[in-house]
Amino acid sequence: MNNSRVVLQNAVKIPRDRAEELRRKLIALGVLDESLKPFEKNGYVFFPLKRLEDVRDIMNELGGELAQTLFEAKVRKSRSLKESLAERLPSNLLDKLPSSYDIIGDLILIDLGEELEDYAHEIGETLMRIHPRVKAVLVKGETTGDYRIRRVEVIAGSGGTETIHKEHGCVYKLDLRKAFFNPRLSGERLRVARQVSPGERVLDMFAGIGPFSILIARLQPSAKVVAIEINPDAYDYLLENLRLNKVEDRVKPILGDARSILESTHEEYDRVIMDLPYRSLEFLNVGLMACGRGRIIHLYTVSSSLEEASRLAMEKAAELGHVIEMGFGREVMEVAPKKSIFALDLRKLS
Numbered sequence: 001m002n003n004s005r006v007v008l009q010n011a012v013k014i015p016r017d018r019a020e021e022l023r024r025k026l027i028a029l030g031v032l033d034e035s036l037k038p039f040e041k042n043g044y045v046f047f048p049l050k051r052l053e054d055v056r057d058i059m060n061e062l063g064g065e066l067a068q069t070l071f072e073a074k075v076r077k078s079r080s081l082k083e084s085l086a087e088r089l090p091s092n093l094l095d096k097l098p099s100s101y102d103i104i105g106d107l108i109l110i111d112l113g114e115e116l117e118d119y120a121h122e123i124g125e126t127l128m129r130i131h132p133r134v135k136a137v138l139v140k141g142e143t144t145g146d147y148r149i150r151r152v153e154v155i156a157g158s159g160g161t162e163t164i165h166k167e168h169g170c171v172y173k174l175d176l177r178k179a180f181f182n183p184r185l186s187g188e189r190l191r192v193a194r195q196v197s198p199g200e201r202v203l204d205m206f207a208g209i210g211p212f213s214i215l216i217a218r219l220q221p222s223a224k225v226v227a228i229e230i231n232p233d234a235y236d237y238l239l240e241n242l243r244l245n246k247v248e249d250r251v252k253p254i255l256g257d258a259r260s261i262l263e264s265t266h267e268e269y270d271r272v273i274m275d276l277p278y279r280s281l282e283f284l285n286v287g288l289m290a291c292g293r294g295r296i297i298h299l300y301t302v303s304s305s306l307e308e309a310s311r312l313a314m315e316k317a318a319e320l321g322h323v324i325e326m327g328f329g330r331e332v333m334e335v336a337p338k339k340s341i342f343a344l345d346l347r348k349l350s
C-alpha cells in the first residue's frame with residue numbers, strides 16, 4: 001500500500017470466482033463501504049463493510065467469511081463547481097459559471113456575471129464545501145485607481161479579507177481590500193526571477209506587497225533588489241513580507257512615487273521590472289533612465305496583441321531617444337475582450 005489513508009475495517013472475504021456476485025449483493029443491501037478499496041489477496045477478494053451488524057446474520061446466505069483487515073481509502077475526486085451546483089441552479093445559468101477561480105491563501109476570489117447575482121450566496125457556500133479550508137468567498141469587482149485595488153464583495157464565510165498566500169515557497173501576507181495581488185502572475189514572477197544572475201542590481205518599480213522582489217531575493221541571494229511602492233498599505237505588507245521571508249537584508253523597500261524617487265537618485269540597474277500594465281509606457285522614460293546600457297526591462301503592458309504591444313514600446317522608446325531590442329514576449333492574461341496583459345523583455349541598446 002502507498003502513503004494514502006489506510007483503515008482497519010470489518011470485511012467479507014470470498015474466493016475470487018464468486019467475488020462479483022457478492023459485490024452486487026453487498027451493494028444491493030447497501031452494506032458495502034464504498035469509501036474504501038476492495039482488494040485481492042491469495043485468491044480471495046476482501047470487501048469492506050459499513051457495519052458488521054448488517055451482515056452477521058446473513059453470512060450463510062452471502063456465502064462469504066467475516067474478516068477484519070486494512071483497506072486503502074479511495075481518493076475522493078472533488079466535484080467541480082458546475083457538477084456540485086447541477087441540481088440547484090437553472091440549467092441555462094450553469095453554463096455561465098466561470099470555469100476557474102483564484103484561491104488566495106484561505107480566500108476564494110471568483111468572477112460572477114450579473115445573471116448569477118441571485119445565486120451568489122449559494123455559489124459561495126458550495127465553493128466553501130468543495131474547499132473546506134477556505135474561510136470566505138469573494139466576488140471580484142473592478143480594479144481601480146493608481147493603487148490597483150480590487151473591489152471585492154464577500155458572498156460566503158467571514159473573517160475579513162486579510163490572508164497569507166504561499167507561492168513558489170514564499171509567503172505573502174496581504175489584504176485584497178488594501179493592496180493589489182494577483183496569483184495569476186505567479187508564472188511571470190518565476191520566469192523573471194530565474195533570469196537573475198548572481199550579484200545583479202534589480203529594480204522593482206511597482207512592487208506591491210513584494211512578490212517579484214521577494215522571489216528574486218530568495219532564488220538569487222546575492223542580488224541587490226530595490227522595491228518601490230506608492231500605496232502605504234501595500235508598502236506595510238511589503239515590509240512584513242520581507243521579514244516573513246527573511247530577505248530584509250537583500251531588498252531595500254522605498255515608499256513613494258517611482259518617478260520622483262528615480263529622478264532624484266540616478267541609480268543604474270541591471271534589470272528593471274515595470275509591472276503597472278495600464279500605465280507602464282508612461283513611466284518608460286524613468287525605467288530607461290534607471291536601466292543600464294545592454295540591460296533588461298521587463299515591461300508589462302495592456303494591448304490587443306503582442307505585435308501591437310512591442311510596436312508601441314519600441315515607438316515610445318524611440319520617441320524618448322533610446323533604442324531597445326525586443327527579446328522574449330508573451331501574453332500573460334486576458335483582462336477584457338480583445339485586451340490582454342503582455343510581458344515584454346526589452347534590452348536597452350542605447
Ligand SMILES: C[S@@+](CC[C@H](N)C(=O)[O-])C[C@H]1O[C@@H](n2cnc3c(N)ncnc32)[C@H](O)[C@@H]1O
Nearest residue numbers: 146147180206207208228229230231257258275
Ligand atoms: C499591478 S500592481 C503590481 C504589484 C506587484 N508587482 C505584484 O506582482 O503583485 C502595481 C503596483 O504599483 C503601485 N504603484 C502605482 N503607481 C505607482 C508609482 N507611481 N510608483 C510606485 N508604485 C506605484 C500600485 O500601488 C500597485 O501596488
